Amino acid sequence: MVQDERRQEQERVNEVVAIIGEKIEKITGKKSNVKQGIVDLRKNFWDDVTVNLDENDDVYETQASIKQQAELLSERERRHGQMSKELKTLSRLQDAPYFGRIDFREEDEQNAEPLYIGIGSLMDAKNEDFLIYDWRAPVASMYYDYAPGPARYMSLDGEVHGEMTLKRQFIIRAGKIRGMFDTGLTIGDALLQSVLGGKASLQMKSIVSTIQKEQNQIIRNETDRYLIVQGAAGSGKTSAALQRVAFLLYRYRKTLRSDNMLLFSPNPLFSSFISSVLPELGEENVVQTTFKDFIEERIGDELQVENPFDQTEACLTMEDNERLNTRIAGIRFKASLGYRNMIDQWLEHLKSEGMIFRDITFRDKIIVSSDEISKFFYALPETQSLLSRLEQVRDWLLRRMAVFSKRERQEDWVLEEAGLLDKSDYQSIFDKLQQEKRFSEDTFDDYDREELLLRKIVMNRRMKKQRRRVKQLEFVNFQKVYSEIFYQPFSDAETPEHWPEICRATRMRFEEGDCPWEDAVPYLYMKEKMQGRKGNQEIRHLIIDEAQDYSPTQLAYLKAAFPRCRMTILGDMNQAIYMQSLEQDTMLSEHLYNPEEVKKLTLLRSYRSTKEIMNFARAMVNGGDQIEPFERSGKLPEWIDAANEKDKVSIILDKLTAFKKNGFETFALIGKTMKECREAFRLLKDHTDVKLITQETYQFDKGFIIIPTYLAKGIEFDAAIIYDASAGNYCRERERTLFYTACTRAMHELVLLSSGEVSPFLNLIPDACYLRTSVDG
Ligand SMILES: Nc1ncnc2c1ncn2[C@@H]1O[C@H](COP(=O)(O)OP(=O)(O)OP(=O)(O)O)[C@@H](O)[C@H]1O
Numbered sequence: 001m002v003q004d005e006r007r008q009e010q011e012r013v014n015e016v017v018a019i020i021g022e023k024i025e026k027i028t029g030k031k032s033n034v035k036q037g038i039v040d041l042r043k044n045f046w047d048d049v050t051v052n053l054d055e056n057d058d059v060y061e062t063q064a065s066i067k068q069q070a071e072l073l074s075e076r077e078r079r080h081g082q083m084s085k086e087l088k089t090l091s092r093l094q095d096a097p098y099f100g101r102i103d104f105r106e107e108d109e110q111n112a113e114p115l116y117i118g119i120g121s122l123m124d125a126k127n128e129d130f131l132i133y134d135w136r137a138p139v140a141s142m143y144y145d146y147a148p149g150p151a152r153y154m155s156l157d158g159e160v161h162g163e164m165t166l167k168r169q170f171i172i173r174a175g176k177i178r179g180m181f182d183t184g185l186t187i188g189d190a191l192l193q194s195v196l197g198g199k200a201s202l203q204m205k206s207i208v209s210t211i212q213k214e215q216n217q218i219i220r221n222e223t224d225r226y227l228i229v230q231g232a233a234g235s236g237k238t239s240a241a242l243q244r245v246a247f248l249l250y251r252y253r254k255t256l257r258s259d260n261m262l263l264f265s266p267n268p269l270f271s272s273f274i275s276s277v278l279p280e281l282g283e284e285n286v287v288q289t290t291f292k293d294f295i296e297e298r299i300g301d302e303l304q305v306e307n308p309f310d311q312t313e314a315c316l317t318m319e320d321n322e323r324l325n326t327r328i329a330g331i332r333f334k335a336s337l338g339y340r341n342m343i344d345q346w347l348e349h350l351k352s353e354g355m356i357f358r359d360i361t362f363r364d365k366i367i368v369s370s371d372e373i374s375k376f377f378y379a380l381p382e383t384q385s386l387l388s389r390l391e392q393v394r395d396w397l398l399r400r401m402a403v404f405s406k407r408e409r410q411e412d413w414v415l416e417e418a419g420l421l422d423k424s425d426y427q428s429i430f431d432k433l434q435q436e437k438r439f440s441e442d443t444f445d446d447y448d449r450e451e452l453l454l455r456k457i458v459m460n461r462r463m464k465k466q467r468r469r470v471k472q473l474e475f476v477n478f479q480k481v482y483s484e485i486f487y488q489p490f491s492d493a494e495t496p497e498h499w500p501e502i503c504r505a506t507r508m509r510f511e512e513g514d515c516p517w518e519d520a521v522p523y524l525y526m527k528e529k530m531q532g533r534k535g536n537q538e539i540r541h542l543i544i545d546e547a548q549d550y551s552p553t554q555l556a557y558l559k560a561a562f563p564r565c566r567m568t569i570l571g572d573m574n575q576a577i578y579m580q581s582l583e584q585d586t587m588l589s590e591h592l593y594n595p596e597e598v599k600k601l602t603l604l605r606s607y608r609s610t611k612e613i614m615n616f617a618r619a620m621v622n623g624g625d626q627i628e629p630f631e632r633s634g635k636l637p638e639w640i641d642a643a644n645e646k647d648k649v650s651i652i653l654d655k656l657t658a659f660k661k662n663g664f665e666t667f668a669l670i671g672k673t674m675k676e677c678r679e680a681f682r683l684l685k686d687h688t689d690v691k692l693i694t695q696e697t698y699q700f701d702k703g704f705i706i707i708p709t710y711l712a713k714g715i716e717f718d719a720a721i722i723y724d725a726s727a728g729n730y731c732r733e734r735e736r737t738l739f740y741t742a743c744t745r746a747m748h749e750l751v752l753l754s755s756g757e758v759s760p761f762l763n764l765i766p767d768a769c770y771l772r773t774s775v776d777g
Pocket residue numbers: 192195196205207210211212215231232233234235236237238239240572575607608713714715716744
């Protein structure tokens with residue numbers, strides 16, 4: 001019976017594959033015709049355009065004709081693009097046409113209808129019935145949401161109720177059914193077992209065939225402007241987020257393109273790790289950036305912005321003393337909305353005093369001095385906003401610069417510089433003079449005219465940059481205005497502990513042209529508020545991964561920078577590693593949003609690691625008992641005492657050999673800091689093939705790598721070794737989440753090395769959760 005069914009299903013697969021083959025052939029033929037059409041059109045573009053510039057009407061006609069031709073060309077190019085995309089999806093479907101089937105009997109109907117679900121939809125040859133439904137189609141949601149029994153889905157015409165009589169899962173490769181299971185509520189635990197038991201890969205895979213019900217809610221949420229997902233390590237936050245992108249691109253395909261979405265990822269390595277998921281689902285990748293790159297680009301080269309990883313590294317490697325306490329207090333305070341209020345107060349204060357301007361200079365001459373600007377600015381009515389007054393200063397300065405330019409162009413140096421102008425400049429002046437002659441026959445002053453035009457060109461070019469800066473209101477000395485905050489007499493109630501030292505340190509950094517990472521967003525907030533910078537209207541959806549590392553100030557900044565945006569915000573409080581986000585509000589805090597616009601979902605089931613690894617790791621974090629490890633068994637985590645560096649090296653080498661024997665392909669030695677990783681690399685590099693991952697690494701290969709925790713975020717490995725789990729390395733409360741993050745990178749095996757006293761976090765773990773050995777076993 002079962003065999004019979006399998007045979008029938010295989011026959012259907014064969015039929016569908018054959019139809020896909022025919023479609024591919026047909027579209028390929030059409031595509032090459034369209035391509036030829038494009039080539040011809042490009043070649044003969046001007047043949048079909050009537051060019052006539054004699055009369056005004058003719059010019060319009062010519063323009064219309066060019067426009068028509070260009071539209072024809074771009075329409076064909078668009079069709080060609082669409083066909084390429086369709087072909088890509090078809091060839092994926094040819095390999096594995098679908099992964100699921102549900103039989104659904106609608107209320108009031110007699111019979112159940114089988115629906116097959118795959119990564120794209122496919123109609124039969126007559127274009128009448130669906131042979132495959134796209135996983136994102138409304139009806140397909142039942143596949144993820146229900147076990148056989150009563151089921152419903154939301155169609156475009158309203159809710160449809162009925163009964164699901166069968167739910168079946170397929171593994172199809174190269175058109176052959178390799179596995180077929182009839183499943184219960186959770187989609188094919190057997191299949192999930194086999195997917196999760198596989199090797200870690202260098203690139204994340206899509207989870208389309210095994211999306212879980214709670215993940216489906218995230219993927220298909222359409223109602224909430226801000227969707228927050230708090231999910232345990234390995235619970236599929238990133239996976240669900242990428243599936244969600246594909247879903248939204250499908251659901252809103254008429255209005256939403258991939259370049260309307262922006263994904264913030266924690267580091268460049270992660271960006272490349274996830275880059276193949278969307279193409280695998282037949283969608284284009286969305287734009288990706290890191291928050292640091294985004295901020296750095298907005299600040300430009302006026303300041304040297306500290307890298308957040310350097311900030312973390314500095315805090316983790318500094319000795320425990322007052323300097324460190326000051327730094328941490330500063331980081332935490334500047335991430336709070338309290339500090340933002342302080343900046344708002346400062347902006348208010350600037351209305352009556354305190355603005356600092358730059359001299360407007362040209363070749364060592366002061367065109368307008370900062371004092372003069374200040375006088376002009378403060379002479380304007382205080383009732384006007386800062387922005388409107390700055391705009392009036394701008395216009396006044398531009399006029400003053402024009403007057404200056406007119407005077408300066410009489411100077412000898414200008415003519416000397418004109419001698420260095422290009423041939424093309426002379427040509428354009430000649431053309432201009434010729435044109436002028438069409439209107440006046442007076443040619444006596446041609447020589448003077450030419451000299452004047454040359455002088456104008458020189459001055460315009462020399463003053464261009466200056467003018468642009470003035471237009472952008474850069475005559476305000478924003479850095480100094482910001483530094484001034486740290487001279488103001490704020491009350492003790494408004495300021496944190498160590499405030500005087502924080503002020504001193506911040507002023508010093510700004511004087512040197514450095515912008516500490518904790519000041520980057522507050523500085524931009526102040527500056528852009530003064531400049532009245534408009535928000536980005538193009539980006540309509542932000543996906544923010546590892547959101548536990550974003551502060552309320554950073555959230556507020558993103559909301560203002562992308563005013564039209566919806567946001568999917570994913571993170572795990574237990575993996576907060578930046579000083580700013582430890583034990584205080586982060587972007588995951590619901591109360592930072594308008595209650596009507598926000599929804600928070602929680603993922604507690606963890607899929608990445610074996611049950612043993614997850615049982616071990618969850619014991620060290622708050623609320624860990626609520627995390628549910630997926631039922632997949634492996635070895636107990638091993639905690640090995642190593643007396644010295646030599647022992648450590650030999651243990652690591654032995655473990656590597658064992659990992660390879662197990663068929664593992666990716667293994668990481670995870671250090672707390674880059675400093676620790678460099679030390680480990682120095683010890684190991686002559687004994688084995690190993691690569692050190694740094695901030696500049698954009699991709700990693702199979703094999704053995706050494707990586708600090710903050711760069712391993714979001715990534716996974718077949719096996720992980722924690723290089724130093726001693727008390728000296730992980731004992732402070734703020735190191736708990738770092739330690740947990742490191743341990744949860746391992747899929748199949750976890751090894752921890754320590755010498756001397758072990759981290760107190762390990763004491764929290766029941767003895768039965770690990771195996772303890774020393775070097776000689
Ligand atoms: N429904 C699923 N089906 C198959 N695999 C899944 C599923 N959900 C998650 N996984 C797998 O679990 C692993 C962890 O997923 P992912 O990286 O998305 O989790 P995460 O919550 O972002 O983790 P972290 O916070 O630790 O970085 C990945 O290998 C992913 O493929």
